[in-house]
Amino acid sequence: MPIIQAKNLSHSYGFEGKHNRSIEDITLGVKKGEWIAILGQNGSGKTTFVKHINALLPVQQGELTVAGYDATNPANIWAIRQKCGMVFQDPNNQFVSSVIEEDLSFGLENYGVPQSEIPGHVKRALEIVGMPGFEMKSTHMLSGGQKQRIAIAGVLAINPDIIVFDEATAMLDPEGRQEVIGTIQRLHAEEGKTIIMISHLVEEAVYADRVVIFQQGRLVAEGTPEVVLSDVALLSCAGLKPPMAVRAYHDLQSAGVHLPTIPLTNKALVEAICQLN
Amino acid sequence: MSIELSRVSYTYSPGTVFETVALQEINLTIEDGEYLGLMGKTGCGKSTLLQLMVGLMQPSRGQIFVDGKDINGRDYVRAELRRKIGMVFQYPEIQLFETSVEKDVAFGLKHSGLSKAEAADNVRWAIEIVGLDYDKIRSVSPFSLSGGEKRRVAIAGILAAKPKILILDEPIAGLDPKGRDAFLDLTQKLNADGVTIIMVSHNADALSKYASRIIILDSGRLALDSPSKDAFKDLARLETLGVGVSQAREVAHLLSQCGFQTPADIIRYEELQPLLLSIARGGHL
Ligand SMILES: Nc1ncnc2c1ncn2[C@@H]1O[C@H](COP(=O)(O)OP(=O)(O)OP(=O)(O)O)[C@@H](O)[C@H]1O
Ligand SMILES: Nc1ncnc2c1ncn2[C@@H]1O[C@H](COP(=O)(O)OP(=O)(O)O)[C@@H](O)[C@H]1O
Ligand SMILES: [Mg+2]
Ligand SMILES: [Mg+2]
Numbered sequence: 001m002p003i004i005q006a007k008n009l010s011h012s013y014g015f016e017g018k019h020n021r022s023i024e025d026i027t028l029g030v031k032k033g034e035w036i037a038i039l040g041q042n043g044s045g046k047t048t049f050v051k052h053i054n055a056l057l058p059v060q061q062g063e064l065t066v067a068g069y070d071a072t073n074p075a076n077i078w079a080i081r082q083k084c085g086m087v088f089q090d091p092n093n094q095f096v097s098s099v100i101e102e103d104l105s106f107g108l109e110n111y112g113v114p115q116s117e118i119p120g121h122v123k124r125a126l127e128i129v130g131m132p133g134f135e136m137k138s139t140h141m142l143s144g145g146q147k148q149r150i151a152i153a154g155v156l157a158i159n160p161d162i163i164v165f166d167e168a169t170a171m172l173d174p175e176g177r178q179e180v181i182g183t184i185q186r187l188h189a190e191e192g193k194t195i196i197m198i199s200h201l202v203e204e205a206v207y208a209d210r211v212v213i214f215q216q217g218r219l220v221a222e223g224t225p226e227v228v229l230s231d232v233a234l235l236s237c238a239g240l241k242p243p244m245a246v247r248a249y250h251d252l253q254s255a256g257v258h259l260p261t262i263p264l265t266n267k268a269l270v271e272a273i274c275q276l277n
Numbered sequence: 278m279s280i281e282l283s284r285v286s287y288t289y290s291p292g293t294v295f296e297t298v299a300l301q302e303i304n305l306t307i308e309d310g311e312y313l314g315l316m317g318k319t320g321c322g323k324s325t326l327l328q329l330m331v332g333l334m335q336p337s338r339g340q341i342f343v344d345g346k347d348i349n350g351r352d353y354v355r356a357e358l359r360r361k362i363g364m365v366f367q368y369p370e371i372q373l374f375e376t377s378v379e380k381d382v383a384f385g386l387k388h389s390g391l392s393k394a395e396a397a398d399n400v401r402w403a404i405e406i407v408g409l410d411y412d413k414i415r416s417v418s419p420f421s422l423s424g425g426e427k428r429r430v431a432i433a434g435i436l437a438a439k440p441k442i443l444i445l446d447e448p449i450a451g452l453d454p455k456g457r458d459a460f461l462d463l464t465q466k467l468n469a470d471g472v473t474i475i476m477v478s479h480n481a482d483a484l485s486k487y488a489s490r491i492i493i494l495d496s497g498r499l500a501l502d503s504p505s506k507d508a509f510k511d512l513a514r515l516e517t518l519g520v521g522v523s524q525a526r527e528v529a530h531l532l533s534q535c536g537f538q539t540p541a542d543i544i545r546y547e548e549l550q551p552l553l554l555s556i557a558r559g560g561h562l
Binding site: 200 | 447554
């Protein structure tokens, strides 16, 4: 049984002047331990969809189960939130306290973790995000990238089965981004976490097991990164761009040079070219 | 419209346990019409530097001159600075507060001296130029927008005032790929019209393509200042500075590791493409 199963899920915020549904008829099953990347233009419904998985938005229409819990039943909200942690795109709205240790402890206390175990969880979470020893620092003193890493630590501390990253790397420097992606890879490969990752960087979607594309509230395509990210027509139709390596593959192709497979990464591109020679 | 920083240092919360030295002895001149990319790892002082340039904070030591005038001097007219410089903050969407998109974008024009009609024109222009549908979005509440849409509105609010110097702190994070390209193309067009652009970004692809000069900060010090085509040559040094390189530069480097000779100043796809072709065809050493 899939850990997340959405059937014909639709949602409308019902604001004046906004008759359109923000998501429309979304059907998607996610297997336990799967890593899903969601791509799509601004306003295409990505955040709206994942907020359902975390029970931040109520199900208006359609069906949704998360980790065996029926999300249409309001009694399950807290159980679902415990199973599914979420890292948002705006790090400034994710803190409850200005001292990092207090901030991270707050979430743990909420979920009933014994006081004596809290410092250990906090320490480990900070280590995973590459900020050991930041317990007593103030969140106000952090620059953008550092804040985002603390937010991720806050979710990791609670140890949910599913972790949703809504553009969590958007503000990070290359090092920070690599740490976060590396962390996601570890959580996925070693701890069997189910990962849902929204990103505007197509290069990050390469790591996922499956890529899902949203367009104007609808799920318009899904498949392996190899299939979806090399489909230039599909991507362009959804307002997206393929990785540079795919662009290079097609440019070489039209100049009469054929690579055996379509490379998604720069490394794969260079390997393919080197093997030609 | 030059900006000159002379031995600028900045320390947050001096004399307390939170004391943080954010900038040290920065000397820097930015000429009229430049397109400058500012890079460096998280916490290196980029946002601090920008906030000093727009006069939001005063340097702990040193001076900042805009058009030759000390902006922290006793008789400097602050309104002058506000008219010349527009800044898009790192998280611009948190500054949205009006009840409609149109009002939000118009807010910065309140004391601009523009007539009502002129202001309305600017607002419409700015909303459309960031890729939003004016008629559809003008009366919508900014709080009911997606992340990327909010960012576009916040950027429009700055553009509406048509500043001569545009300072952008991570403006493209959160924009979708097309929105990103469109916004960068817009900055290029503004720059061609004489607007000075100063942009902080971790996106080396964007800065390699658009900026003509790159500055890198490292722990509050100026670590590199050079034309963009030279800025990305020394990969080992960039790694210690925590700065990434463009995809084209990365591919050129990977090719050189395979034994092909590749110039170290390839930073854009257009420069890489012919090289890829000649290597793939086997005609390259
Ligand atoms: N709180 C809200 N109230 C009303 N409408 C909203 C609200 N949040 C989002 N919307 C609208 O719903 C649609 C989908 O928004 P959503 O935030 O899901 O997009 P997204 O795909 O996450 O976009 P982005 O890439 O910009 O983050 C958009 O048209 C947006 O304007
Ligand atoms: N409001 C603040 N109070 C105290 N320290 C700060 C504040 N803002 C930034 N800092 C510190 O100043 C240094 C530079 O930060 P910042 O200019 O935000 O860097 P960047 O924008 O390059 O990520 C960092 O050490 C950061 O922690
Ligand atoms: Mg979103
Ligand atoms: Mg910053």
